[in-house]
Amino acid sequence: MSRRRWRIAAIACVLPAAMLLAGCGKKQAEPAVVGQVIAHVGPDDVTQQELDNELRLANVPADKRSDPIVKAALSRIVERKYLVQQAVAAKLDREPTVHLDLLRAREQILAGAFVQRDLSSKMSSVSKNEIDSYIQAHPKQFDQRELFQVDQISFPTPQNVDALATATKDFKSLDQVEAKLNEMNIKFSRGTAALDSATMPPEMLKVLDARKPDDVYFIRSRGSASFFKVTSVDQKPLTADQADEFARRELRVDIGRKGAEDISKAALADAKFEGDYARIMTAAATPAPATEGAATPAAAPASGTEGAAIPGATPATETPAGETQKEQPKN
Structure with missing residues (x-):
């Protein structure tokens, strides 16, 4: 094959490939929509996946998703997207406080997802012997x-x-x-x-x-x-079944508590504080008020008992903020 014919053949092969790549690049530049589109709010789409997630966060099981419930959930999504559009148009997302709140929300979601995945991984490795040991203890x-x-x-x-x-x-x-x-x-x-x-x-x-x-x-x-x-x-x-179920829940709480302590220690060990914050963060802890x-x-004072220590009672006291009641075993 002559050099001229070889060059023509090479160009003929390269052009379709270049056109194909250009086409792929154009598709990738378009915003991807995940899931079936079920509604439009201005330029934004609402997908089936978003609706399913909204119902999941509302703890609505699949067999309870009646038309009124779906309508309410979809309405919330539409209203939220509409308000976001209005906020962005007003450039509220550029305000320092709002920007920091958005960053904080992202951090909280990612941190929570990591903690939940880590806890699930640890719970999956809990053995029957560990459950029995907890029950005996x-x-x-x-x-x-x-x-x-x-x-x-x-x-x-x-x-x-x-x-x-x-x-x-x-x-x-x-x-x-x-x-x-x-x-x-x-x-x-x-x-x-x-x-x-x-x-x-x-x-x-x-x-x-x-x-x-x-x-x-x-x-x-x-x-x-x-x-x-x-x-x-x-x-x-x-009963044996009740004990097994309740022990698993209690172990989950214990593992979660220890995991939170370990994460806190690891985070502080990895952090470096500047200026006066180094003094504040390294100062010895003082007893909380x-x-x-x-x-x-009333007749014989006893210290150290938590006010949330009436779990299982019919409503008599409110749980103090920041504390949670344990879930009762099922009778």
Whole structure:
């Protein structure tokens, strides 16, 4: 083949390839739409995948997705996209505070996704022996589980709650408490509840196990307070299946708590602080100020018991902000 014919053949081969690459580049430049498009909001599309995710975040299972529920979820997406368009048109995304909030939201989502994946990975490796060991190490949560039946008086936390606690510290009955509340013009309700040893913090359980027949306990949180007295205790051991399920949930909590501590230590070890922040971050920790939520027997003060330590009871107190109640085992 002559040099001229070879050059013509080479050009003929290169041109289709160049056209193909140009076509691919053009497609890649277009914004990709993931999932079937089900609606349009101005220039933006709403996909089936977005709707499914909205329903997932709302904890709506597939068999409960009726037309009204789907309509409400899709309406939220449409409104959100519309408002985002208005915000961008107003250049709100360029404002320093909004920009920082967007960065923070992204960080929180990614951090949460990593924590959840790490926790799921660790939980998948939990063995039957580990579950059995946990059950044996916590008898009060399983084969020695108890339900404390209580009589209680509940009310919104008054401004003079400290004075109330002092005035009632020697009381031996809820009738005395009721009289004092009436005297102080504090509105209240009285009823019964059940406290579960399976979900009770160890400090609270220790206090109740050491109770005397006339002990009256006082507990308060940021929004409410209660006096209660144990009237009886029922033995309620968990079955093998219940114990296995509950132990897995408790192990998940423990693994998550330890994982959070490890992440905090690793993050601080990897960080380098500048200026005065180096001093602040390396200073010895000081005891945190006393917070509301301490539960004590009115007749025999006991320190260190958490105010959220009435998990399993019918609503008597609010859980203090930042604390979570354990999920009760299913009876």
